[in-house]
Every structure is written in C-alpha cells, then in structure tokens.
Amino acid sequence: MKRPPERYRDFADVTTSARVVIKIGSSSLVGEDGALNLERMAEVARCAAHWQKSSGAAVTLVSSGAIAAALPVLGFRERPRELATQQVLAAVGQPLLLAAWRDVFAELGLSAAQFLLTEDDLSCVSRRTNIRAALEPVQGLGAITIINENDAVATGEISFGDNDRLAALVAQTVGADLLLLCTDIDGLYTAAPGTPGAQRIPLVRDFSELAGISLGTVGSKVGTGGMVTKLEAAQIATEAGCATLVLQAADLPLVFSRLAEGSEHCPGTFFAASDSCRGDRRQ
Numbered sequence: 001m002k003r004p005p006e007r008y009r010d011f012a013d014v015t016t017s018a019r020v021v022i023k024i025g026s027s028s029l030v031g032e033d034g035a036l037n038l039e040r041m042a043e044v045a046r047c048a049a050h051w052q053k054s055s056g057a058a059v060t061l062v063s064s065g066a067i068a069a070a071l072p073v074l075g076f077r078e079r080p081r082e083l084a085t086q087q088v089l090a091a092v093g094q095p096l097l098l099a100a101w102r103d104v105f106a107e108l109g110l111s112a113a114q115f116l117l118t119e120d121d122l123s124c125v126s127r128r129t130n131i132r133a134a135l136e137p138v139q140g141l142g143a144i145t146i147i148n149e150n151d152a153v154a155t156g157e158i159s160f161g162d163n164d165r166l167a168a169l170v171a172q173t174v175g176a177d178l179l180l181l182c183t184d185i186d187g188l189y190t191a192a193p194g195t196p197g198a199q200r201i202p203l204v205r206d207f208s209e210l211a212g213i214s215l216g217t218v219g220s221k222v223g224t225g226g227m228v229t230k231l232e233a234a235q236i237a238t239e240a241g242c243a244t245l246v247l248q249a250a251d252l253p254l255v256f257s258r259l260a261e262g263s264e265h266c267p268g269t270f271f272a273a274s275d276s277c278r279g280d281r282r283q
Contacts, residue, residue, distance in 0.1 A: 008273035009205065009275075010272065014259065015259050015260075017057055017177035018056075018057055020057050021060045021170055021171040021176045021178070021180070022048055022061050022252070023179070023181050023182060024044055024182040025065075025164075026065045026067070026068040028040060028183060028249035029041065030069075036068070038100060042104045042107070043253065044252060045110075046108065046253075047252050047255075047256050049144065050256065052144065054260075058138075059139075059145075060135070060147060060174060061101075062147045062170055063097065063146055064149075065093070065097050066093040066148060067086055067093055067151065070090070070096065071089065071093075073096065074089065091151075094151070109142075110143060110144050111141075111143040112146050113141075113144065113146065114148075116147075116149070117131065117148075117150060117166065118149060119165065119169065122169040122170070128173055135173075147170055164230055165229065165236065168234070168244075172236060172240040177241075177242060180244075180245050181245070181247070182248070182252055183247070184248065186251060186267060187201065187267070187268040188200070188230075190213060203272070205272045240274075241273045243270065243273045244271040245266060246268050246271070247269075248267065
C-alpha cells in the first residue's frame with residue numbers, strides 16, 4: 001500500500017499530492033462556434049503548469065476533443081453516429097488537438113509529450129508497467145504528459161465514456177493522489193441540475209451514500225460522457241487510493257487557488273479516497 005489509508009479523505013488533504021491527473025472533456029474544450037476553445041485550453045495549461053512548477057507534483061493531462069476538433073474541418077455540424085466516420089474524424093482531429101496543446105504549453109515554457117492509449121493497454125500488467133516507466137521521466141525533461149484514447153483504432157471510448165474511464169485507469173497506473181474530472185456541470189446533484197430542489201453534493205465518502213440519486217442523461221453533441229461515466233471513473237480511482245473531484249472546467253483555477261490557501265471548501269463534488277486501497281493486480 002503506497003499511502004496511509006487515512007489520507008486524502010478531505011479536499012484539504014490533497015495539497016500534498018505528488019501526482020495529479022486532470023481530465024477535460026470534449027464539451028469543455030469546444031466553443032459555441034464548434035471550434036476548439038483556445039482560451040479554455042490556455043487556462044487549463046496555466047493551471048497544470050503552475051501546479052507542476054510550484055509544487056513539484058507530476059501533472060498528467062487526459063484530453064478528449066480529437067473528434068470534436070475535426071468536425072468543423074470536415075464540414076460536420078455535430079458528431080456523427082457512424083463508428084467508422086468517427087474513427088476518421090479522430091484520425092484527422094488528433095494532430096489538430098495536439099498542435100493546440102503544444103502551442104499553449106509552449107507559451108509556458110513546456111513541451112507536450114503525447115501518449116495515445118487504449119483500455120487494453122492499461123489492462124495488461126506488462127504493458128501497464130511499460131507505460132508507467134515511460135511516463136515517469138517526462139516531467140524531468142521539461143514536458144507535460146497529454147494522454148488521449150487512440151480513437152482511430154479503439155472503439156470503446158468512442159461509443160461511451162469520453163475518456164472518463166481512461167483517466168481513472170491512468171490515475172490508477174501512475175499512482176495519482178488526485179484525479180480532476182473537468183466537465184460542463186459543477187458537480188454531482190441530488191437530481192438533474194435545474195430540477196426544483198436539486199442541490200449539489202459537495203462530498204462523497206462512500207458510494208452507498210448515492211443510492212437513489214438521479215444522474216440524468218449521457219453526453220452532449222460533441223462528447224459521449226456524462227455523470228454516469230464520471231461516477232464510474234471516480235469509483236475506479238478512489239478504490240485505488242486516488243481522491244477524485246468532479247467539477248466545472250471553468251472552476252479549475254479556483255481549485256488550485258483554494259488548495260494553495262489550504263481551504264477545505266472546494267468547487268464541484270469531492271470523492272474521498274477509499275480507506276482500503278487494493279493492490280495493483282487486484283485493481
């Protein structure tokens with residue numbers, strides 16, 4: 001077990017995080033005009049770079065958006081349903097997405113190291129070990145790791161998930177202390193947001209607390225994730241000892257400022273790390 005089980009049970013605990021994974025979904029990366037939101041990407045990059053430089057923590061960015069990046073380029077108004085077409089869009093959009101990340105990180109003096117993975121890569125013990133070894137030296141070389149699902153050949157994430165599960169598996173693989181799942185909703189609610197009486201749930205210590213919670217629909221016109229996949233990802237991560245925060249992407253700077261202040265109050269919904277972490281093979 002890599003950490004005492006009493007740690008990472010509250011938001012303020014994660015100020016000591018040595019490894020952080022930030023996942024940002026397609027709906028948070030694309031503007032109203034259908035193009036990549038470069039201002040949002042720059043904001044995420046500033047937060048990741050500041051965290052890595054100020055605390056020495058290793059930051060890994062899991063970025064969706066390859067398919068969304070290609071939609072306006074190939075003349076699509078919304079994400080098509082045909083799987084083969086989505087794979088072509090992913091192949092066209094991935095270099096566009098990486099180029100955008102490369103540019104915003106270059107402004108901050110960092111290079112972008114891209115890893116395209118599949119769930120199979122992270123489910124195989126030997127490949128998982130090799131991936132962990134490859135990710136380890138990136139920070140020391142003045143780069144930041146950017147991971148996406150290899151959508152041109154892997155169909156699972158295209159069908160359902162928008163990288164939520166992948167982000168949890170990455171957090172599990174690198175032994176992250178904190179997983180940030182950035183989306184377009186400011187956390188988990190007791191009912192669908194906008195429903196009269198619905199309230200945001202600030203803290204979840206055990207998933208049994210969520211019995212009877214309505215999670216709403218899945219996905220947007222450019223992404224495939226939703227609160228269902230966020231909760232599945234949070235459960236994977238927390239069982240591996242990684243605290244998880246589901247938050248609105250626009251609130252990402254607020255997270256880091258409150259952590260710097262030592263504040264116990266966080267935006268979004270904080271999922272405490274499990275009291276009993278399972279070993280790597282059991283995970």
